[in-house]
Amino acid sequence: MDLKKCTAIAVLGAALVASAPARSDDRYIVVSSTTSTENSGLFKYLLPIFKSKSGVAVRVVAQGTGQALDMGKRGDCDVVFVHNKNAELKLVKEGWFVDRHDVMYNDFVIVGPKSDPAKVAGMKDVVAAMKKIAAAKAPFASRGDKSGTHSAELRLWKAADIKPAGGWYRETGSGMGATLNTAAGMNAYALTDRGTWLSFKNRQDLTIVVEGDKRLFNQYGVMLVNPAKHPNVKKADGMAFINWLVSAEGQKTIAGYKIDGEQLFFPNAAK
Numbered sequence: 001m002d003l004k005k006c007t008a009i010a011v012l013g014a015a016l017v018a019s020a021p022a023r024s025d026d027r028y029i030v031v032s033s034t035t036s037t038e039n040s041g042l043f044k045y046l047l048p049i050f051k052s053k054s055g056v057a058v059r060v061v062a063q064g065t066g067q068a069l070d071m072g073k074r075g076d077c078d079v080v081f082v083h084n085k086n087a088e089l090k091l092v093k094e095g096w097f098v099d100r101h102d103v104m105y106n107d108f109v110i111v112g113p114k115s116d117p118a119k120v121a122g123m124k125d126v127v128a129a130m131k132k133i134a135a136a137k138a139p140f141a142s143r144g145d146k147s148g149t150h151s152a153e154l155r156l157w158k159a160a161d162i163k164p165a166g167g168w169y170r171e172t173g174s175g176m177g178a179t180l181n182t183a184a185g186m187n188a189y190a191l192t193d194r195g196t197w198l199s200f201k202n203r204q205d206l207t208i209v210v211e212g213d214k215r216l217f218n219q220y221g222v223m224l225v226n227p228a229k230h231p232n233v234k235k236a237d238g239m240a241f242i243n244w245l246v247s248a249e250g251q252k253t254i255a256g257y258k259i260d261g262e263q264l265f266f267p268n269a270a271k
Contacts, residue, residue: 028057029237032069032077034148035175037220038062040195040264045257050244056237064147064175072097072223075230078238083148083193083220092223099239100223101246104254104265107218108152109197110210111180112138112189120189126213130160137168139188143179144171148218153191156215180206193218195264220265222246245269 037043038060047058061071065082072080073096080097082088092100110129112120118136120129133140142164143150157164170188172179176196183190184204192200197208222242227233244250251267258264 027055027237028059029079029234029241030059030061030077031079031081031241032061032063032067032071033081034065034068034083034220035062035177036083036149036193036196037081039175039177040193040199041259042195042254042257042265046253049253050241050250053249054237054240054244056240058241062175064143064145064150066146066148066151072225075225075232077225078234079222079224079241081220081222083218084151085219085221087151088221088223096226096229097223098226099242100221101242102268102270103220103222103245104251104267104269105217105219106194106265107211108149108191108216109194109208110189110191111183111197111206112209113187113205114207115187115205116209118189121209123210124212126156126210126215127159129210130156130162133189134160134162134164137166139183139186140164140169141179141183141186141188141190142169142171143176144173145175147175149176149191149193152216152218156191159215198259198262198264219268 043060051057061077065084068080068082069087069091071077088100091097110126118133118138120132123129142153170182170186172182176192177200179190180192180200181202184202184206187205222245224235224238224242225233227235246269251269254265254267255263
């Protein structure tokens with residue numbers, strides 16, 4: 001084959017590639033989210049269903065809520081899906097995010113060793129339980145990572161008028177699963193979201209000891225990174241994900257995620 005024919009074929013091939021429609025795999029958004037939505041298995045269940053409906057893939061970066069919000073402020077993702085409503089609303093007001101919606105809720109629980117050295121098992125007053133744990137200097141594993149769970153824990157210590165410190169209080173600086181592993185290894189108490197706990201396999205001697213206090217309510221929200229601040233944000237596909245989550249179909253899908261017959265998250269998007 002002479003040089004002219006080779007060149008013509010190469011040009012034609014390049015033109016065909018350039019004119020070919022993008023594969024559906026090329027459509028994706030980046031969602032910065034809390035570790036609980038990842039560790040609980042919710043995203044593994046939810047995202048393939050959304051992709052089959054929309055053709056949009058979702059790439060999740062799972063981290064503490066504080067880090068997830070910072071990632072959104074930098075414009076390094078398209079959507080943020082977290083659980084610290086006060087912080088979320090503040091950042092929307094400051095213009096970092098738009099179109100925030102409640103999506104679902106579950107609750108926090110305190111887990112601890114079956115031996116229960118602080119004698120808190122069965123208590124319904126979580127603040128009183130925190131006071132007893134501190135008074136007993138019973139081992140307590142904290143995420144210590146500015147996550148939504150860590151923020152909730154700090155609010156409870158503040159309500160108990162306690163500044164936890166000392167050898168009994170261990171800050172892991174890591175996600176919920178890793179913190180539960182630490183708690184299991186040292187027979188410590190810990191605050192965890194129920195969804196991660198239900199999917200956690202390495203419980204060893206840990207069990208739920210405190211639950212049911214209204215102060216343990218755990219709201220999740222979703223919002224779009226503000227395209228006015230970060231023009232790279234994939235607004236259309238990001239809003240497609242948000243709108244699907246709060247739609248009747250998305251809410252029903254969230255409610256359908258269960259482990260051993262137990263529902264992990266309860267949809268509560270505004271009608």
